[in-house]
Amino acid sequence: MNTIVLKNDNLYLEFEASNGALIGLTAVNTGWKMLDRSQLGLSFRLLIPLPGRRNNPVYGEKQKVSDIHVSPDNSSAVFVWNGVASEYGGRHDIKLTMEVKLNAEQVIYAVHIDNNSEYTVENVYCPYLGDIQHPPADKQFEAFIYNYGSAQQWALWPIYQNTRGYYGVDYPMQFGPPSACGAPTAPFCLLHGATQGLYVGVYEPSAELVAWHTELRPGYGSSIDSRVPEEFNISGKDVATRFAAVHVPYIQPGESRDLTPIMLQTFEGGWQKGVDIYKQWRNSWMKTSEVPTWAMEPHAWQQIHINSSEDELRIPFRDLVKIGEDCARNKVKAIQLVGWNDGGQDQGNPSHDPDPRLGTFEELREAIAKIQSMGVKVVLFSKFTWADRATERFRKDLIKLAVKDPYGDYYMHQGYQYQTATQLLDINTKRLIPMCFLSEEYLRVCEEEFKKVLELGADGILFDECLHHGPALLCFDTSHGHRYGAPVYANDRKLIQNFARMVQDKPDFLFAGEACYDWEFEAYHLSYHRSESKYHIPLMRYMLPNMPIMTAVTGFNDRNMINQCLMYRYIISYEPYNFKGRLGDFPETVAYGRQMDALRTELRDYFWDGEFRHECGAAVFTMDGQPYRPYAVFINAKSGRAGVVIANYDEYDGVTVKVELDNADSLERYRLVDDDQWKSVEEGISIPPCSAVVII
Ligand SMILES: [Zn+2]
Incomplete structure (x- = not known):
């Protein structure tokens, strides 16, 4: 076997030279082997519908590479296929060029297709990973994709969550709903456990559809609880979780097209560290609008x-x-x-x-x-x-x-x-x-x-x-x-x-939208x-810490949603009777909301103008040392010091907690939204039911 190795500070990739299949993928820093069984290697996959046979795939791993160019410093490889053979249509004059280019931390896949065949190239799976094993130390492995201001998370292991009808597929698989299946609304995807993960995202601000896709092969071990087979091989079949960026370009006969480049990078830590990769790339080209x-x-x-x-x-x-x-x-x-x-x-x-x-x-x-x-x-x-x-x-x-x-x-x-x-x-x-x-x-x-x-x-x-x-x-x-x-x-x-x-003559005119996806903030x-869940993930807030985001507050004593507004810097939208009523219909909610808004106005350097960091920069524990959520860290816009909001959503029980900052700073005092007495954190931070505190 003739192999090609590309490596940077983040990823180690091994390709089979004869067919261009990626047969090894390892995180350099942690040694996490995502793909290490060479027989599972894949390169790309096409859909080329024929008259009378729409489902006519081209399997990249079956196509012999025509030409390879590897740069002398092993930082890039270009694979060329001069023609491909589909499963039912024979040979097609379709030239596919796949460039895999590495910079210090990232791997970028760029595909160019010259379609000189008489058929349309409808789908292109690339990069197409033949397996993504879970990180060895993690107890769960999930896909994480933006949706409606928050994130949709699907289990990959030890259970695998199927998102399309069983009747329509051979293998359990995952695609998001049309509105959040990939770029441009969901421009990246994380495959992650608690300690580390793989980031995959578009590397060009293009509106072309790129959908994130996983597939469990050969299927469940035990279907009663959607369990991934425990073994590497079951009934003589390799157990693998595939991943693909699926482009849907409809490249017409005679047409050539560059597909949206896709970037891969591993990260250590929770999902926030993966999103940080996205933010860094997005900030390199996008400016948010100037808000009235x-x-x-x-x-x-x-x-x-x-x-x-x-x-x-x-x-x-x-x-x-x-x-x-x-x-x-x-x-x-x-x-x-x-x-x-x-x-x-x-x-x-x-x-x-x-x-x-x-x-x-x-x-x-x-x-x-x-x-x-x-x-x-x-x-x-x-x-x-x-x-x-x-x-x-x-x-x-x-x-x-x-x-x-x-x-x-x-x-x-x-x-x-x-x-x-x-x-x-x-x-x-x-x-x-x-x-x-x-x-x-x-x-x-x-x-x-x-x-x-x-x-x-x-x-x-x-x-x-x-x-x-x-x-x-x-x-x-x-x-x-x-x-x-x-x-x-x-x-x-x-x-x-x-x-x-x-x-143009009205600088105060506001353009607001519903759950704007990231690029819409341009x-x-x-x-x-709407974010009424105790488990709401404030993904859009984390992606854009200072843009105005508003959420619905509908309950007649809706302290927990107002606590959420403080914690995630959401503007309150008062909506009694599901926005059919008047403010006087829920006086308790309005009174608590006004106290909360007064508090964050008074401390706006932290909790309004400060930078929202979610759980990054501090950890919260109960007095017996168990991790506690939810909380959010803000970095004071003037002093650079951390302030923390902690909510207790429980309806019955109070809780006492302590906060540890990642840096050497210390927090001294705290107060409740509805009690302006400051207290020392020495004896722990006491939070009654349905309450929230700020700590500075
Ligand atoms: Zn049209």
């Missing part, structure tokens, strides 16, 4: 919904002033107004005309101006992602600008149900059709709709569902002016950048999500 000053201050919002697709028509425009008065009285800075548009929430999209049953355009404009005169901002809920399928406008006109699948049909989102049993039983739900943002004509439609928001005098928009085009990923309607199979997320930022040019100022 008012939104960078500690403040709170109320979200209020005034109509739905089942016609509640709750508050006429002229009566909205009383919501403004509630906010002014309770020092709530901004209102997110929902359901003001013609048809109510999730009906009539993409229309941004005010609903005439709630009042006139002028009445809404006046209400907004009156609320503004009380010092309260009015941000209008808006939505450009969909068209309501049941409208004449869609059926006659907008249908031509809808995202189309390879069959020429539009995709469809199931929509959302409101209020009546009929609709909650999904009998008359308004179905939502993803519209193509790659169509310049549709972008003009959006600008016309956005103009209405401007003419109403709003302080901003909150673009609900700006985070996805679900279930659409690619658009195949070339009459929109894009290529066949183009990525529909590509203009997510451009839409907002176009809007921003229309409000255009968006503020992100709203």
Whole structure:
């Protein structure tokens, strides 16, 4: 066997020269052997559909390399395949060039394809790892991928979590949901245990679809609890967990394409250390948007919904002033107004005309101006992602600008149900059709709709569902002016950048979105999500420590969500009755929220302007030495000293804990959100049920 070795300070890679398969992969610092059985080596995999046989793969490990060039210092290797043979289509004139390039810490895979065959190259798996063994010392091994402001984590070992229908695959496998399966929304993936992991991410800010994929071969040992076979070989079959970056480029006959380069790097520590690799790369090219000053201050919002697709028509425009008065009285800075548009929430999209049953355009404009005169901002809920399928406008006109699948049909989102049993039983739900943002004509439609928001005098928009085009990923309607199979997320930022040019004279105008994915913060100022879980992972907060992120607080005595807001630097969005009520409906929640906001305003150098580090920089223990969560470390913006927030989510029992900082500094005193007495940490930090403390 003729092998090629590439090595840097982070990874050791061994390739079989005859077929380019990666047959060995080891973390240099820890000796973690991810792949060490040469028979499992893989290089790439293609999908080349034939007429009458769509599922026609090319297995890279079966293809002889035509040419290899290894740099004299062993920092790069270029493998060339002049033609490939598919399983059912024979030889194809498809040239594949795979460059594996190492810098000091990273390995970068870059693939170029010249398709001179008569068929389309639809999928490319590369890098394609034949096995990823768990780190030897770790008791669990997981995949970690961004989703909705947080992370989705799937077990890889000792149990393996399947994420697609058993009926459709031979092996248990993992792909994320369309909206969070890979780049651009989830630009990296971690495969990690408690002590170390492997980072895999895109190495170019490209909107091209790259999905993260794992597969358990040959399958479960014991299926009753989804258990990975304990042995390396079962029934004569190697047990292995494959990993691939799956590109879906639809390279047409006669076309050449560079695929998005993919970077690999191992890390030691928890997921935060893996995310640090991403942040360093992203900060090398991306700048976040300049946020209006008012939104960078500690403040709170109320979200209020005034109509739905089942016609509640709750508050006429002229009566909205009383919501403004509630906010002014309770020092709530901004209102997110929902359901003001013609048809109510999730009906009539993409229309941004005010609903005439709630009042006139002028009445809404006046209400907004009156609320503004009380010092309260009015941000209008808006939505450009969909068209309501049941409208004449869609059926006659907008249908031509809808995202189309390879069959020429539009995709469809199931929509959302409101209020009546009929609709909650999904009998008359308004179905939502993803519209193509790659169509310049549709972008003009959006600008016309956005103009209405401007003419109403709003302080901003909150673009609900700006985070996805679900279930659409690619658009195949070339009459929109894009290529066949183009990525529909590509203009997510451009839409907002176009809007921003229309409000150049209004530097305070806010562009907020729902659960903005990382790259959207290049255009968006503020992100709203929902995070009601004791186990919520504040991934987006960790990725962007200082961008405004807001979360829903809906409970009538919602101390734990307010504690979460303090801990993760989330802006409170007060939403009694699931955003159908008024602030006076939950006085306990508002009172505790105001105490919390006062505390973080007073200590803003730590807990507002400081850098959020999550669990990095300190460890928290119970008095008998057990690790304690949740907590968060902030680095004071002025002094550089650490401050810590610790929450006790338990409803019944108090807890006493101690904090150890990683550096030589010490913390001296602590106080509760709702008790302004400072206490010494000497005897331990006592936290009553449903409470939180700050420690400095
Ligand atoms: Zn299109």
